[in-house]
Amino acid sequence: MKFFRRHLWAVLYSVLLAAFTVYISLDTFVISRVYAEAPQADTSYENAEAEESGEAEGTSGESDSSSGRKKHKKKSGVSEEEETETVADSSYNDGGISITLTEYREYDTAIYVADIVLSSAEYLKTAFAQNAYGRNVTAITSEIAEDAGAILAINGDYYGARQQGYVIRNGVLYRDTAASDQEDLVIYDDGTFGIISEEESAAQALLEDGAVQVLSFGPALVVDGAISVSEGDEVGKAKASNPRTAIGVIDDLHYVFVVSDGRTEESEGLSLSELAEFMEGLDVQTAYNLDGGGSSTLYFNGEVINQPTTNGKKIGERSVSDIVCIGY
């Protein structure tokens, strides 16, 4: 009792400090807060048709019994004609979207490249976990991709982990708080890419300039066909070899999604400069680094292609806030 009375201040303050730390931990990592619901995307040709003809039922795709994969059809208004699609384990082509997957082995690392050619910039999209914008609103990449009816998807910038940095998705501005020293990838409505600094460009102005997506992670890997990161420039955290996710544009409506495995004996992982060198080798004009580590996931036609891992011991997808995807 005497001891307790003597150390009353220390005991009470320790309890207070511990309680605050628990609260702030829950606030950062656990407590889910939805700030806005994303507008529902019209993902299927059938939906529009069904609505027009008064049918109540609508699905995002029909099942192909021979391959067990979903069939994706063109959005109404883009093309009235339904094209025959060719689907294989590593490729997809329906006339509007062409995807070819290739696996590379460089820098002691497994690197997966999805080469994408689109007939319209509208097919390059993003989607939120649970179709909602918020903090700690997460789901695994494959689940978000399935909900969005995506053919191909990679993890996005995990905007929910930060409280600053622009968030513009599918033409809607969700967050306009600029972060210092933050360079973003802007995807415009014509499908072109741009790299901007948040300190120099306002989110609203970007939207007015035709920005459809703004991804706030970085850094930019390749700008105007030249590598924009070097080993000397890299901060300590970027030197480490890790799983990585990157997006790049080669030509008009010709893109690449790149995901590398890492943190395992089979695949070491890439540093930022190695990733930039690899992207430059793919002849990209602009390339941008997205959230990596345990988040790095490549999804294609109902399957996860790479080996996502957080600690190298267990292979499994990490829940993320958002994805970048290809779909109707």
Added chain:
Amino acid sequence: MKTGLVYLCISLLCAWFGAMYEQFSHGVFSYYMIYSFAFPLAGGALPFFLLSFRGGRTPGRLPLHFYHSGVATLTVGSIFQGVLEIYGTTNPLTRVYWIVGWSFVLCGIVGFVIGRRRKFAVSKKKEKAADASRHENREV
């Protein structure tokens, strides 16, 4: 001396924890995590060892409470900020650690200085009184 030793142990614990955390963070590091041991070392072990070696009096109870609480808050805040940086996230509430921590440290230091001045003033008064009585005795 005892307080200085406790702070030294806490510093070593923080350094060990930071090193272990960095070991498992896949090359991602944070200065807040690496140098979290600096708060109990520079803010705790060093000043209390100095006070002990110079034979100075330790501050009164209330300034001590404030000072210890401040150093503890800054140390926990530094570790927590390190965890967030390594994970790649932020939380504006982490500011509370720095504001409260530095305020308490400042209160502790100010309380210590005021306490010392008061004691100094009291002892001066006593000395003067003693001198005066000695003078009176000599005159008698």
